[in-house]
Amino acid sequence: MTKNNIDEVLLIGLPNSGKSSLVNALSRKKVSIIGSTPNTTRDKVSTTIKRNDKVFNISDLPGYLEDPDELNEKFQNKLKAYLNDAKLIMFVIDVHTTNYSGLDKIHSLLQKNINKEQKVITVFNKCENFKKFELNTELYKYIYDSDYYVSSIHKLGTEELMEALTKRISSNTDSIKNTYKSIAIIGKPNSGKSTLFNKLLNEERAIVSNISGTTRDKLEETIQFDSDSYNIIDTAGVPRKKQKNQIDRYASSLAVGQLENSVIAFLVVDAKQGINFEDMRLISECIENKVTPILIMNKWDLLKEEEKLFINKNIASLLKKYSWLKILRISALNGKGVKNLNTVIYELQKQLSTRITTHELNILFREIWTKKPPHPFRGRRAKLKYVTQYDVYPPSFSFILSGRVPINYQNFIDNRLRDTYNFDNICLNIKFKN
Incomplete structure (x- = not known):
């Protein structure tokens, strides 16, 4: 399993500067969750954009916090690595902001970590009722190679910005396949979805925490199983239907919505908890959407032998109707059994592509x-x-x-x-x- 690499455009800025809505406007799809609450985005959210003959990944980062909490601190510790990997960086600034100390910290971070080959463009957002000559002089020092003035919500100036991006991108559509099949990673919160996602990519791509509901956004990367490339998508945990938090409820609906665009789903279950009603509901959602589920019993190494026997009997009883369903028993944390996914995906690929006259x-x-x-x-x-x-x-x-x-x-x-x-x-x- 290897990750495909194409040029990346990285967005950085303060919370509520409009980075997520800008990614959605440029990609012409709902990639990032948008909310008025600061730091709705909790992880690096990426999508692939194809425009004319150019192709690149555009990535939305959580807003940079001067006093981060536990989750944001985990993310901000990875910022330098993200900056080093990017071909182009967009410094997104709310044109009406007065938080100069926060901007100074990002400015300092960029100056210390970008190299001569990287370009930084400054994008002033929320400019729907704003003229360029009205720019506060305090913001001039944050302008790098070039500056653009947009309103991502109203999609003003975004086409001009997209043209500028494609001129600076070197990767073209000849370097990748035109279409990838998608694999969605779904399951209840804290079942180990993000740990599996990271293990498949061989990098700490998703933030992993004991806090339930850490992942909110759809995290997407392209990886290769043998000779076939797939978009693999880490989704928010799908909790019980009674979800009080509006953002988490929306994130859960997006997770289930990913099934419509996927051919395979990794349904990750915490083996210590076993299969319950919510897992069975997700299996039904997969089959209703004609998506092939693979039941992944994670944390299998933590079970005693008698527990394994009990869980296996429970699985056989609950899944009698779906006796064809593939089951893997793994430990995403230490990687035990994860390599078996290569063989399973290869076999499923052959079955899914079968044609009969x-x-x-x-x-x-x-x-x-x-x-x-x-x-x-x-x-x-x-x-x-x-x-x-x-x-x-x-x-x-x-x-x-x-x-x-x-x-x-x-x-x-x-x-x-x-x-x-x-x-x-x-x-x-x-x-x-x-």
Whole structure:
């Protein structure tokens, strides 16, 4: 498992300077969570932007605090490394700010840590009712190679800024594949999602803490499993439905929303706690979205032998309906079992990309329909007109019928597809049409 590297544009600034809304405006999608509460963003949030023939990562950092709490201090300790990795740095300043001591600290940090090859551009934000000549003279000293005046909320000046960015970027679309499949890491808070994310990347990318709900934002990186590249996404923990904090509730909804854009989901469970209702709900969400879940029992090394036996029996009982689901038992902290994901992803990739000809499918299922037809549904037995596969990721099949078939026969068809074509561990998309 290796991380793909392309040019990175890094945003730094004080809390509530509008960095998150600027990333959303430039990327034209909701990447960062926006809130009026300072430091809504808790980690480095990245997304890939493709514009014309250029491609780069744009990364939003939490606002720089003069007196950071435990989580922000963990993040700020990694700032120097983030600055060193960036191709281009955007110093984002609220044009109306008077917090010069905070700006001075960022200014000093940049001067000490940027090299001659790096460029810093200053972006004055919230300029919807502002003219350049009105700029407070106290802010002139924070202008580096060039300065831009934007309103990220109203998307004023953002296209001009984007043009300036693409001119300074060297990585082009030829250096990467056009599209990547996505893998979402989901699970309850403190199950070890971010620890697994870091282990897969071989770096401390996500902040890890015992504080429940540390991760709020969607953290995204591109990594390679063997010869295939994937966007891997660390999401906020999905707690019980009664979530009081509005930002955490929104973060949870974004986490579940990631399933719509993913082909595989790593469902991380704290093995000490076992599987409960919330985990089963997430499995159902995956299957409803036709996403293949991999159940990852994390912290397995902390269990005693009798606990392992009990958990395994519990898993077998709860997942009887989803007996095809792949289960891995790992320790994300020490890396035990994590390498097995390479083999699993490779096998799932083969299954998810399988195509079967219409001719072959019709020979198989006409014979099945003749030997073991469905029971009549409301007095009428459905006849098979034809069956076809219309998509992959996951393999998707359409059965055109002259009537309706009972649920038990739909399950029978699902099982025959799995047995015949070795769809051992993936979610299938099967539609029955009258």
